[in-house]
Amino acid sequence: MRIGIDIRPLLEPYPSGIVLYTMELVRHLVEVDTENEYLLFYNAFQKNYRLLELKKIFEKQHVHIMPFSLPNKIFNSAQIFFGFPAIDTMIGGVDVFFAPNWGFMSVSRKCRFVVTAHDLATRLYPQFLSLKGKLWHACIRPKHFFQRADHIIAVSYHTKKDLITEYQIPEAKISVIYSGADHLKITHEALQDGKSLVEDGIQKKYKLPKHYVLMFGAEHPRKNFEAVCEAFQRLQHTASITKLYPNLTLVVIGKLPQKYKHSIPWVQCIGYIPEQDKYSLYRRAHILMYPSYYEGFGFPPLEAALAGTPAIVSCVSALPEVMDRSAVYVQPYHVAHIHNALELLLTNGEMRNTLITRGRRLAKQFTWQDTAQKTRNILEYAYRH
Missing domain, CATH: 3.40.50.2000 (Glycogen Phosphorylase B;)
Known part of the structure; x- marks a missing residue:
């Protein structure tokens, strides 16, 4: 199975829970799963020192970083207004595409799509968003984004409940997988x-x-x-x-x-x-x-x-x-x-x-190896269903 993963969160200039989740999950995922091929989507218009660092971290025979250098504003606009280009097609075609966080992306209908939902803070607490944040949130259209996904990983049962209540996502479409802490x-x-x-x-x-x-x-x-x-x-x-x-x-x-x-x-x-x-x-x-x-x-x-x-x-x-x-x-x-x-x-x-x-x-009960193994199971489930 060919699995694509969006690793653009790792380009963020400041540390955050999303950056930590993406780094640790992908790092452990390619460790526990050597049977499938992983293609990691990366886009930075300007040269980014992180690319060399990431190549060292994910240097494995079954892992390939797929770097692109498209201007982000143009790329994101194309994703919003035209749903083009499909990221899975850009990286040569994959069976399943996994997004560790929601964002600007489109995936072709022939590709299974799995996304992680961390929280619905932007939906439930819009008063804490800046004008730019509100505009970003509106452009991504999170309800449509999650409804498009074939399966959703929620990082807690509380997030799962919010997805069901706020976006009317079917319960069977959501699996709870806790993050690691080790x-x-x-x-x-x-x-x-x-x-x-x-x-x-x-x-x-x-x-x-x-x-x-x-x-x-x-x-x-x-x-x-x-x-x-x-x-x-x-x-x-x-x-x-x-x-x-x-x-x-x-x-x-x-x-x-x-x-x-x-x-x-x-x-x-x-x-x-x-x-x-x-x-x-x-x-x-x-x-x-x-x-x-x-x-x-x-x-x-x-x-x-x-x-x-x-x-x-x-x-x-x-x-x-x-x-x-x-x-x-x-x-x-x-x-x-x-x-x-x-x-x-x-x-x-x-x-x-x-x-x-x-x-x-x-x-000690929260381990990234456990998170990675359960995530792998969901990716394989999405591919077969």
Whole structure:
């Protein structure tokens, strides 16, 4: 069987859950399946350093990267308005084409089409989109996109439910396959043997304070940075916390929202980080904050669990499904809930240790090898049906 995969998400300039999912799934998929031939579709008008890197990662006899250099605006416009050219035809014809994320693409009717649905945030929370984001969403026409697919992989049962409710997708057409989380452990173990030595290096590299709480994706409104910021400000006036954790800091990975670009004494933004630094950043943190308004899966809480750091997460969307009894849950709309959870987890050592033990046990169940094997089964099922 010839399988085509859209690896364009790997060209994104900044790390994200979609980039991580695409990289780890495709990497493990071509490892567990050496019987089928894989053709990886790649398009970049300008030279991109990632192509050489990807060729090394996917250098296998049964894997072929199919690079194109078409101007993205012209290519995407042709996909939107004319449904041409069909990507499966561009790469020489395949039996099944797999899209790890939805986007601008057309596939010929003779080719079976499988796509992964991560979440329906753009549909359910349009107020968090920019004008450009709303236009992008309208052009892709996600309802039509998912209805066109022969089969859909949902990363959680919550996402599956949203697909059925919002886009009227038949339940039988959707399979739930959880993502892996062991990439963090693999990266960490591959790089070093002495944990303390590396973690000291990370502390110096980012000028980290002794006591900090970690947060990802603050620039995205649905990550709820504003509420976290307000809760953290209240924490600065909580005597029990200031005594136990002097100069406690909120360390943000990524960017800050525009309105918070001015200096806040207890917030430190360290920008985007390479994957290999994640483990040590988690390990040194007291807590991971993840009280999002909506998540289709959510990698950071599981990554933190693997590193032995407890998380505070929202009690909505897919987070309770994924984290089970291994996190502290809060109402994302209530600052008081978030503040109380922070204070509780910073002062209750017994609860903290319980969550760490549960979290490590839980996170080990999410492996990319399992995700890849189940994805392979779906691709073969789509081909035969």
